[in-house]
Structure formats: structure tokens, C-alpha cells
Amino acid sequence: MAGGLRLGVNIDHVATVRNARGEGYPDPVRAAEMALAAGADGITAHLREDRRHISDADIDALAATCRKRGRPLNFEMAVTPEMEAIALSHLPHAACLVPERREEVTTEGGLNVARGHNAIAPVVRRFVDAGIRVSCFIDADLEQVAAAKDVGSQVIELHVGAFCQAIRERAPEAQAHLTRLRAAAAEAARLGLEVHAGHGMDYETVKPIAAIPEFMELNIGHFLIGEAIFIGLGPAIQRMRALMDEARAVKAA
Ligand code: PXP
Numbered sequence: 001m002a003g004g005l006r007l008g009v010n011i012d013h014v015a016t017v018r019n020a021r022g023e024g025y026p027d028p029v030r031a032a033e034m035a036l037a038a039g040a041d042g043i044t045a046h047l048r049e050d051r052r053h054i055s056d057a058d059i060d061a062l063a064a065t066c067r068k069r070g071r072p073l074n075f076e077m078a079v080t081p082e083m084e085a086i087a088l089s090h091l092p093h094a095a096c097l098v099p100e101r102r103e104e105v106t107t108e109g110g111l112n113v114a115r116g117h118n119a120i121a122p123v124v125r126r127f128v129d130a131g132i133r134v135s136c137f138i139d140a141d142l143e144q145v146a147a148a149k150d151v152g153s154q155v156i157e158l159h160v161g162a163f164c165q166a167i168r169e170r171a172p173e174a175q176a177h178l179t180r181l182r183a184a185a186a187e188a189a190r191l192g193l194e195v196h197a198g199h200g201m202d203y204e205t206v207k208p209i210a211a212i213p214e215f216m217e218l219n220i221g222h223f224l225i226g227e228a229i230f231i232g233l234g235p236a237i238q239r240m241r242a243l244m245d246e247a248r249a250v251k252a253a
Contacts, residue, residue, distance in 0.1 A: 011062075012222075014027070019052070028058050043066055043071065044073075046077070049100060059086065066093070077096070078098060096134075096198075098111060109159065124151045142187055157195075157219065158197050160205070163177035181197075197219070201220045206244060224237060
């Protein structure tokens with residue numbers, strides 16, 4: 001673990017490649033095993049309602065693999081009765097509640113916990129009672145941080161996608177996004193929430209994010225699976241970990 005910072009590897013896009021041809025390969029479970037062997041602290045997978053990448057059978061197998069290895073599975077899910085039943089049948093270490101729209105390419109924004117309080121709070125309660133750690137995937141917005149605390153989640157995952165995109169586009173708003181992320185992370189920690197980050201990170205953007213001391217876990221997928229094509233999954237994960245370590249070492253110095 002890098003200075004108290006965990007790396008969760010999201011293996012969804014191994015399934016995207018598999019599903020492009022309807023074959024049985026590449027296998028997300030094999031990717032999960034390799035990721036854990038390369039230094040990932042846990043595995044993240046998103047079972048979307050449209051099953052465009054991860055399938056129900058993948059979740060069964062990933063849950064069994066993580067249990068066997070004693071490593072956490074972070075189950076990303078929309079707040080629907082179907083997904084709730086699947087989560088309760090597997091009892092993963094963690095569930096990360098995300099918004100989902102069928103037409104989106106990926107999770108485009110955070111969950112509106114403030115507006116969805118009445119639908120979200122009972123699900124959080126049932127998960128917490130079942131021993132599942134609940135995280136709300138939200139934008140860096142203080143109202144959403146307070147709402148996540150209010151519904152009873154123990155964790156928030158801040159959506160860092162807009163910051164990462166601004167950095168890649170060399171856009172001037174990058175600094176403002178980073179300032180908002182810092183403020184939201186600090187407020188969440190003050191409220192006693194554990195703080196994670198996810199979406200869109202690559203070798204360049206991971207460092208300023210890892211340097212924010214409140215973050216305890218980064219969940220990274222798409223870039224790592226793409227990079228694996230060129231250098232292999234293990235080396236890509238090891239390089240990402242090294243960058244996380246460097247960012248934390250600078251902070252501690
Ligand atoms: N965390 C959450 C909540 C997500 O929805 C995603 C994307 O599925 C990720 C992390 C990983 O993002 P990426 O694949 O862009 O690294």
C-alpha cells in the first residue's frame with residue numbers, strides 16, 4: 001500500500017474486449033488474479049443494468065476469487081432493486097453506488113445523493129446491516145458530501161474525471177477542479193467519511209490526486225487495461241503504484 005493509499009483495479013474493460021467478439025476471452029477473473037499478484041489491493045467491477053461489459057457470471061466468479069484470496073471486491077452498482085438483490089446475495093466487501101444512464105459511454109457524473117436521499121438511504125441501511133461498506137460516487141460538491149453522510153454511507157468516492165480530462169486537454173479549469181476536489185475531500189474527512197477517488201486517472205493525473213492526503217483508495221480501470229496492451233497488466237499496475245508512492249512520498253517530505 002502506497003503511504004496508506006490503496007489501489008483498486010477496475011477490470012470492466014477486459015470484459016468489454018471479450019464481449020466485442022462474444023468469445024470467452026480475455027477473462028476478467030484472470031485479469032483480477034494478475035492485478036492482485038501485481039500489487040492491487042482490491043478489485044472493482046461494475047455490473048451495469050445493460051450488462052455491456054461485466055456479466056452476472058463474472059460477478060459470481062470475481063466474488064469467489066476475491067473471497068479465496070482474502071481481498072476486497074468493490075461492487076459498483078446503480079441503486080435498483082435488481083442490483084441490491086445481487087449485492088446482498090454476494091455480500092462483497094464494498095458497494096459503490098453510482099448513477100447509470102443507458103445511453104452514456106461511461107459514468108458521466110456523480111450520484112445526486114441530495115436529491116435521491118429517500119431512495120438511497122434505505123438501501124444504504126440494508127447494506128450496512130448486512131456488513132457491506134457503502135460508498136457513494138459523487139462530484140466534488142459540498143452539498144453531495146453532506147448528503148452522503150446523511151444517508152449513512154461510510155465512504156465517498158469523488159469523481160475525478162473532469163479534472164483528469166481538463167489535464168489531458170491542457171484546459172485552464174484543471175486547477176479549479178483540483179481545488180474543489182481538495183475541499184470536498186477535506187470536508188468528507190472532517191465528517192468522518194473515508195475518501196476514495198475514481199474515474200479517468202492515468203499516469204499523469206494520478207499524481208496530483210494521490211497527493212491529496214485524505215484519499216485512502218484510488219479506483220483505476222480503463223487506462224490500465226489500455227496500457228496493458230502495450231506493456232502488460234502487471235507492469236502497468238506496478239508503474240501506477242510507483243507513481244502513487246512517489247506522490248505520497250513528496251507529500252510526506
Ligand atoms: N470508480 C467508479 C465509481 C467508476 O464508475 C469507474 C468507471 O467505471 C471507475 C472508478 C474507474 O474509472 P476508469 O475506468 O476511468 O479508470
